Amino acid sequence: GAGVSQSPSNKVTEKGKDVELRCDPISGHTALYWYRQSLGQGLEFLIYFQGNSAPDKSGLPSDRFSAERTGGSVSTLTIQRTQQEDSAVYLCASSLSRDRGPVGEQFFGPGTRLTVL
Amino acid sequence: AQSVSQHNHHVILSEAASLELGCNYSYGGTVNLFWYVQYPGQHLQLLLKYFSGDPLVKGIKGFEAEFIKSKFSFNLRKPSVQWSDTAEYFCAVRGNNRLAFGKGNQVVVIP
Numbered sequence A: 001g002a003g004v005s006q007s008p009s010n011k012v013t014e015k016g017k018d019v020e021l022r023c024d025p026i027s028g029h030t031a032l033y034w035y036r037q038s039l040g041q042g043l044e045f046l047i048y049f050q051g052n053s054a055p056d057k058s059g060l061p062s063d064r065f066s067a068e069r070t071g072g073s074v075s076t077l078t079i080q081r082t083q084q085e086d087s088a089v090y091l092c093a094s095s096l097s098r099d100r101g102p103v104g105e106q107f108f109g110p111g112t113r114l115t116v117l
Numbered sequence B: 001a002q003s004v005s006q007h008n009h010h011v012i013l014s015e016a017a018s019l020e021l022g023c024n025y026s027y028g029g030t031v032n033l034f035w036y037v038q039y040p041g042q043h044l045q046l047l048l049k050y051f052s053g054d055p056l057v058k059g060i061k062g063f064e065a066e067f068i069k070s071k072f073s074f075n076l077r078k079p080s081v082q083w084s085d086t087a088e089y090f091c092a093v094r095g096n097n098r099l100a101f102g103k104g105n106q107v108v109v110i111p
Helices: none
Strands: A005-007 A010-013 A019-024 A031-038 A042-050 A065-069 A075-079 A088-095 A112-116 B003-006 B010-014 B019-021 B023-026 B032-038 B045-050 B056-058 B064-068 B073-078 B087-095 B098-101 B105-110
Touching (some): A005 A088, A042 A065, B003 B087, B003 B098, B010 B019, B019 B105, B023 B087, B032 B064, B032 B073
Parallel strands (some): A010 A112, B010 B105
Antiparallel strands (some): A031 A088, B003 B023, B019 B073, B087 B098, B087 B105
């Protein structure tokens, strides 16, 4: 596709439920990132995938958060037993790998706005 | 770990005024710096970036930024703003497989 796409655009859930957020990166981008944007916290890094390497999960705030990337393309971020403090906009970004283009230029999707009631 | 500071979170100015947004970073490795913009209802877009070379970087829509290594700064400027520049602006530094963002500057341009 032309850009990074994310679904759903909005998700409202009840406290304690699990949610799955999806990201489709730009075709050919091997690096994929998840960030969270919330009031008061700004933009926070969550997790990074690069090709077939083990992901960098150092930004995940708790073990309720997990992510996977299938076939080196689509990624799913899963939040288990959601809490009200998980309410935020979850952003996905992708970039070319280090050896194929400008290092670090990330292209962002429109985000998924998660509201936990 | 890298970090970014942005000051004056809310900025209100009139059309044709000049804009300068401060950005200070902390990172011990090779510095890659970015300014992103988020217009109302839209997603983050890259305004400009610095990787190496000329420390004065030109971006889209008349924006520019200057990398001053001795001051650990990467301030964003525009000589004459327009109403359409109303947006939130984020400075970011890349390192350790991620972007670290500042808290952002909410800029409102009054016609």
